[in-house]
Amino acid sequence: MPKLVANDIAIALKKRISLGEWLENGRMPPERDLASEFGVARNTVRRAVGMLEDDGTVVRHVGRGTFLTAGNPDSMAATVARMEGTSPADMMEIRQLLEPAAASFAATNASAGELNAVREAHKIACASQDMPTFEHWDAEFHHRIFACSRNDFLKEIHNLMRILRNQRPWFEMKKRSFSEERRATYCSEHQLVLDALLARDSEGASAAMLTHLRTVERNLLGR
Amino acid sequence: MPKLVANDIAIALKKRISLGEWLENGRMPPERDLASEFGVARNTVRRAVGMLEDDGTVVRHVGRGTFLTAGNPDSMAATVARMEGTSPADMMEIRQLLEPAAASFAATNASAGELNAVREAHKIACASQDMPTFEHWDAEFHHRIFACSRNDFLKEIHNLMRILRNQRPWFEMKKRSFSEERRATYCSEHQLVLDALLARDSEGASAAMLTHLRTVERNLLGR
DNA sequence: TATAAATGGTTCACTATTGGATCAGGTAGC
DNA sequence: GCTACCTGATCCAATAGTGAACCATTTATA
Structure with a gap:
């Protein structure tokens, strides 16, 4: 002990x-x-x-x-404590609301440097060979998109989601669902998001992100 | 080896x-x-x-x-701490993403009892004479809609927003923006949301909620 | 009401744990 | 042999835990 x-x-x-x-x-x-x-x-x-x-x-x-x-x-602490118990399914539902919006905002608001940071994360994730490295840069890709959404509250909500996703139930799930094939799928879907961002196509970015999240949800929750 | x-x-x-x-x-x-x-x-x-x-x-x-x-x-607490500093404009933007979705979910998922609770809150808010009472039941109306969205994570995010909205910068803002005319506007807009919920019209509920939130944003932020 | 017990607040000297740094050797591969 | 790396050891500095005493406030009891 x-x-x-x-x-x-x-x-x-x-x-x-x-x-x-x-x-x-x-x-x-x-x-x-x-x-x-x-x-x-x-x-x-x-x-x-x-x-x-x-x-x-x-x-x-x-x-x-x-x-x-x-x-x-009504206390902050109690709210956050309850959040730690929310189900992955519920969170994925909300991700599908927020992340396409974040991508859309990013397409409109991001600076060239910020988009470059997104591209970098994407490149490293695609090139990574082991699961931990991919996980990290995959998360970083999403995070950097939120970072250029120019909405601080949205950024912090994503932060919360990221923290929750690094905890128990998620870990098991991600471990189970990881495969080389899925990694490749994620990379190509990320590419579509990135292309739309670079083209400043906010609707396209939103749509591409939604498609990606639906794939993730299917893989994680097995639906 | x-x-x-x-x-x-x-x-x-x-x-x-x-x-x-x-x-x-x-x-x-x-x-x-x-x-x-x-x-x-x-x-x-x-x-x-x-x-x-x-x-x-x-x-x-x-x-x-x-x-x-x-x-x-620690980062959970730090994230929440940073949230306390986010601007009303940013939060209103996110409310316009989440609340229409919550209304849509509620139209689909709410039980008759839950919808009744929403109606009750609406009725009391409309009948209230002073600003604090109206504020309370107005918030309760929104809260009860989230409560029947059947998504725990969404509910908790709304809880966070509610707590933040009860803090300093918001309070001043709400006090400034309150008027009898606006209260009447809010009541009629709430009525439209409620009608859509009762009709189980999820698209209508979502649209009515979005309209309402745009009014609120205009009033609060003076745009 | 007066007294005692319970409870959190504070401090202190002491010990244990832990990362930081360095050095003299040993070993394997080129 | 040269190089790179690991080994084993030692000492340092920062932090945490221990055990004890005493204080201040509240609550229970005689």
Whole structure:
């Protein structure tokens, strides 16, 4: 068993909170109890709980205790926590709404340098030989398109999606669905997107992106 | 068995990272552990990890450890923090992408009870006399439409937008833009959305919502 | 009401862990 | 032999965890 450090304890606590523990009165056990339960010093628990406090999962009161805020469905922290549990199918549906739009914006707004960055990512992805490298530059290709959409909010939503896609359920899925043939398909579809972007054809970029995402969805979800 | 050199170890590590290892807390084992696991000297591991660091797969901190840059649990919070700074114009642009889709989904998927809840919110909003009450039920109307879209990710994105819209710059803006005339406009536009939902007309719902959002954008941003 | 217990907040000295850096050797391939 | 690489070892610097004590506030109890 790996040694527990503050960060691990913070993660363990978050998990237990998200599983509904301590929900009946919204109160966490005293730090001293948690310390003995995890078998670490109270200082360590304090740092872990401090992390939860920092991201708004919890509030502390001297003499009273530590209380969950996650019970409040309107908190940022609770919203993000719930997002981590959304299904790949739901996310793919939203990607198909947002990414074609991002491609369309990019076709209109991108600078020549930004488009060049997109082309670079595409080139490296196509040339890559192993799955991790391809994964990375594939993601980078999509990211750079969002980056030239000139809409900060859209960029951040994509960031959220990217983070979620790097977590558990997605990983298994991507691993299963990867094959040399699919990689080639993705490359040619990316090429069509890129061509439309370079031609400043926003409708074409949008359509090409949608086609690509439908392929991805089919591969990932097996439909 | 060929002898392991730093490059081999870098490749092995990358592979294990790409397969999702160490993803739960984003932390790699200490170099000394990796060295004994691979059966090589720590210097060799150091060079391998150095390669991962060079291509950005990993960051190292003296005394703390080596951490994956993807799946970094902090970046979620950072992303949300950046979102708080996005401009109303950018968010309105994205609302015009997502809300018509949500309305369309709702027209298809909502249960009779859910549609009733939407109607209730609409009715109270129309009947309300003061700005805070109207604001609340107006938001609730939109929220309940998302609630019957049957896409959890979409719902949570809307939640994020709602939280952001209740913060500073938006509040001032909404206060400035409020007028009795506009309230009446919103009510009649909501009515059109509601009618389409009740008629299970997904295209109509989408179009009515888009029209409404364009009105809101004009009023808020003064265009 | 007065007192005690519970609980989070703070600090301190000490130890353990971990990445950073360097050096003198050994080994394999050209 | 030359070169490139790995080995084994040592020391350094930064960070984290330990255990303990004491404080401030709140809550329960006599």
